[in-house]
Amino acid sequence: MSRLAHTVAVRATGVDMFFGTPENRVVALKQAGFEARRGELIMLVGPSGCGKTTLLSVIAGTLTPQAGAVEVFGQRLDGLGQEALTAFRRRNLGFVFQSFNLIPTLTVAENVMVPLLIQGRPFDEAHARALAILDQVGLKGREEGRPNALSGGQQQRVAIARALVHEPPLLICDEPTSALDKDTGAQIMQMVRDLSRSPERCVVVVTHDHRIFRFADRIAEMEDGRISRVVDDPKLLDTTHL
């Protein structure tokens, strides 16, 4: 039990999340429970509208659920104020978005520096670390260009560099490959796997894309606002209905 508690990175229990007005309400999460461990890459899969993004937002502390307990690295998120949540995200989280969200008026390196600068690191230090990690994602030489001059796969690599530059313990990716073609998507997932691998880090990836299931350590399947099953070996998952 204590060994298990030590390895738990994210634990959500009994989470309810609705949107809209009381008369016209959409239930996004219904008594949802979820657990992710340190050192693993877990995927969250399920049909459109089942609540994957909502659950991810709850774990990331960008959405506060109406009910339930959320614990990330031993820190209870429910009950935290906006400011504390913001500070929590700043220290613990890296994000990779479906639509990259790279700032087009900044250079590639500047985009990667953002999480460090938000943490208040000096500009030069942030710049040096951005260059180092851009080298790791294979974008040496593109640092001072604009993101829009890069291909989709390259842009997502910039986003991965940005998500990991401050070495966050929790990496959150929402549909990281759905804007990319098959081969590029596989490369991106390979990169996420290689770069984020660390015994302390937990990676949660929401995806529709069964072609990348093989990169997961475990897969959690969602249905109607809750986790319906967790599969330890991705090969066992029946992907025909996804």
Next chain:
Amino acid sequence: MYRLALNMLFGDRAKLAMLLCGLAFSALLMAQQSSVFFGIMSWTYTPMVNIRAQVWVSDPMVEQVNDAKPLRDTDLGRVRSVDGVAWAAPLHTSFVQARMQDGNFKLITLVGIDADTFAGAPAVLSQGRIEDLRLPDTVIVDEWGAALMGRMGVGPDGKPRNTPLQVGDTFEINDIQARIVGICRVKRAFTGGPFVYTTYDRAKGYTLGARRTLSFMLVEPQKGVAPAELCDRIERDTGLKAWTSDTVIWSWGERSLARNTFWWFWTNTGIPFSFGTAVLLGLFVGIAISGQTFYSFVLENLRYFAAIKAMGAGMGVIARMLIVQAFTAGLIGFGLGAGMAQAIGRVMIEKGMPPFVMYPQILWATFALVLGISLVSAVIGIIKVSRVDAASVFRG
């Protein structure tokens, strides 16, 4: 983060250009209109500049320098006997019609100065000598007046050409001949046309109808007596009104005749209103264009601000980023606008005597207003970004 905020701003050239245009235009409009306003208003107390004396004495009912209420000639003696007065000289000013050789009439400001001391004489004569005013029927005309009263003719190129009056030319004031013996360089006036200087006694002749001709007395304090102090003594001893001649309208010296003239025109004419409207217009145009452009800049970057928020930047940091962006644009916009206003002013000054006085205070006020516009823009942006949900970064 602020360095990145600036790079975000400078990265969008088109928006930046538009933003700067709005701010610069508004700064230009505000600074230029205010300068013209103060330029015109400075014309109202032109006599204070052109007729130089430390202390002016007038009838107690006088409120401003263009509105002289005649004094008795005996008042001169009473003022001269006030302790601390070195000398006191009579001054006549009036607006009269002058008849040109071609039969045209022109309104002039007739200034009669004391022939013994020449107290109140123009500072700069570009032609002639002041002493020649002691010759019969003589006057000194200012350069602008010489051109205004000049003869229209046809030049060698066939185009109409104006020949300014010169030394030796004559015209008539109330059928009495006036012969020009000098041309002086003085400041232009708001009312009453060009300055025509003559002696006090001859001015009496030129204005035959007037019963009393002593408009003001020009007084020189004895060494060591402050003008304001002497004014107090003159008022106490004679019951007349005494003024200092400083023309710094910003100082709150109640005794300054220039300042009182300025405020008299401020409260009794529509000039401040019409220029105030132009300045307000500049302000609104600035707020409209800059606020709008900055808002669209924020809208365009909204999802990035949301992403930055999700990554853990608090609203405080984001607000400061937006303020840095808006104020930087404001600073540059102000620089451009004020620079243009200065350039326009310089061109105007080269073209003659324009109503253009750009006090440093005008620049400071314009600067403050432009920063105010930036602040409004930043606040609108901050409100917009504060409403966007960090969770929205996962959508689309």
